[in-house]
Amino acid sequence: MNQPLVIAHRGAKGEAPENTLAAFRLGLEQGCDAIELDIHLSQDGEIIVIHDFTIDRTTDRKGVVHEMTLAELKQADAGRWFDTRFEGERIPTLEEVFDLVPPDIMINVEIKDSYDRKLEPALVELMKKKDRVHNVVVSSFDHKSLMFLKLLLPETKIGLLYDFNPGSHVNLATGLGVPVYSLHPNFKRINREEIREAKSKGIEVYPYTINDEKRLRKAIAYGASGIITDYPGRLRDILADQGV
Numbered sequence: 001m002n003q004p005l006v007i008a009h010r011g012a013k014g015e016a017p018e019n020t021l022a023a024f025r026l027g028l029e030q031g032c033d034a035i036e037l038d039i040h041l042s043q044d045g046e047i048i049v050i051h052d053f054t055i056d057r058t059t060d061r062k063g064v065v066h067e068m069t070l071a072e073l074k075q076a077d078a079g080r081w082f083d084t085r086f087e088g089e090r091i092p093t094l095e096e097v098f099d100l101v102p103p104d105i106m107i108n109v110e111i112k113d114s115y116d117r118k119l120e121p122a123l124v125e126l127m128k129k130k131d132r133v134h135n136v137v138v139s140s141f142d143h144k145s146l147m148f149l150k151l152l153l154p155e156t157k158i159g160l161l162y163d164f165n166p167g168s169h170v171n172l173a174t175g176l177g178v179p180v181y182s183l184h185p186n187f188k189r190i191n192r193e194e195i196r197e198a199k200s201k202g203i204e205v206y207p208y209t210i211n212d213e214k215r216l217r218k219a220i221a222y223g224a225s226g227i228i229t230d231y232p233g234r235l236r237d238i239l240a241d242q243g244v
């Protein structure tokens with residue numbers, strides 16, 4: 001029986017404000033194996049956990065993340081927009097997430113923008129400082145950013161995000177010329193045979209973002225190595241139901 005990793009997308013995004021410590025805690029409570037989150041750089045060089053380029057959608061304030069200091073970003077409430085129960089929640093730094101999440105839980109860090117290649121060296125330094133090099137997978141739609149990371153720190157595990165049909169998923173991974181740990185396709189772009197082929201070459205496959213029960217069951221049956229979902233509790237229940 002396939003035992004995919006339960007990967008909590010932006011934390012338990014379906015039931016808590018995305019990319020906050022509350023969402024990561026809920027994912028952990030629901031038994032996730034891994035957490036996916038998104039990062040940007042602040043004006044003063046801190047690695048910030050947030051999906052969008054601005055704070056407008058997910059906080060009570062407005063502004064461009066890269067043009068704000070950490071102190072300014074910390075003034076925003078990142079929970080109340082989702083539910084008043086989460087009022088007071090702040091935008092976390094990646095360092096705060098590393099401190100919260102136990103070392104046996106994998107963290108999938110998604111680089112949203114490399115900011116003139118300033119983010120990659122900062123990420124390498126933080127992973128080394130917090131002893132997270134081996135249980136972090138860094139993914140991005142920007143594959144050049146991932147190649148730069150491999151140059152800076154060859155043991156970094158990198159994962160290719162994509163939302164197109166590459167022809168051959170395996171060739172997409174091997175064609176980069178550096179070892180690729182995992183493929184992160186939109187689930188619509190990959191089938192059972194392609195997942196099997198990638199895994200047979202030692203490449204993990206973590207499709208995104210799968211939420212409804214029927215598609216979760218399909219991804220399990222296809223043999224995905226991990227499933228990125230807004231509802232880690234729901235996926236955990238389905239796996240338990242299947243005796244996994």
Ligand code: G3P
Binds near residue numbers: 036139184
């Ligand atoms: O990493 C999978 C998924 O998070 C990619 O899309 O927009 O949700 O970051 P997005």
Ligand code: MG
Binds near residue numbers: 036037
């Ligand atoms: Mg993401």
